[in-house]
Amino acid sequence: MSISLPWYKRLRDTVLSGTVWALIRMLRAVSAERAAEAGAFWAKLIGPRTSVHQRALRNLRRAFPEKSEAEREAIARGMWDNMGRVAGEFVHLDHIWQFNMWEPAKSRIEVSGATQFIAMRTDGKPALIFTAHLANWELPAIAAAAQGLDSAVLFRPPDNDFLAGLLLNQRAKVMGNLVAASHVAVFELATVLDQGKHLGILVDQDRRGGPTVEFFGHPCTANPTIARLARLYECPVHGVRVIRLPGGRFRIACTPPLDLPRDASGKIDVDASMQAITSVVEGWVREHPAQWTWFYRRWREA
Structure with a gap:
């Protein structure tokens, strides 16, 4: 301090x-499941009484004009349930990964698209992986480290020094190399890919000055880092998402490499690629809307 x-x-x-x-x-002092339940209880009690809840509802009206106000309210409350669970699970990150491919019934984690994960681990090539703030978004990085996938994660630390240090310390125990977003981070990211590693990036937040994309039919800006790196390194780009399941369980799903748009010169088109990636994320959110963080200022005027 x-x-x-x-x-x-x-x-x-x-x-x-x-x-x-x-x-x-x-x-x-309690299990991850009980911690998640406690987090969900308090988040659902407090969250809907805040101004952040009203911002989430404004975003939901923009994204789902066809839904009733009661339906949008239910999604927003489901969001608080998920956020509270994420908070409760955060203190258990060092042992939340429980995966048994031989006895799936004993696993906390299900994997969809396992062949994609195996290919990334064995092909000796770098890859870019995008994800979104869905369910418990910490899990893809934990999964990569647990399964021996040489990887790094780009993250945006909070402005508060104490919270930033807490997040870094908790994540460092169970994740690969952590790269804090900054004006010099691009050099660290380039080093990661030069070494043949895999880089994970969250792509569902606004980025001032970034390319304009359509998200739920409305324009917003996107962080073009992943598309710029894909253009420079010509490496595969996969999407990985987490789905929260009943009983404190999760499904982690990996897409095949995206066939990103290219410009007249044959190089990956950064702006068009960010639209393609954003459209994938929109599909994920539409499938499980209560598991996404609707209070972000995804649309700046919201």
């Missing part, structure tokens, strides 16, 4: 850190 901060901000951060550590100790 920087001593240059005003006293009231230092007090705020001290209270925040004390509260968070107390919650972590409480949630670590």
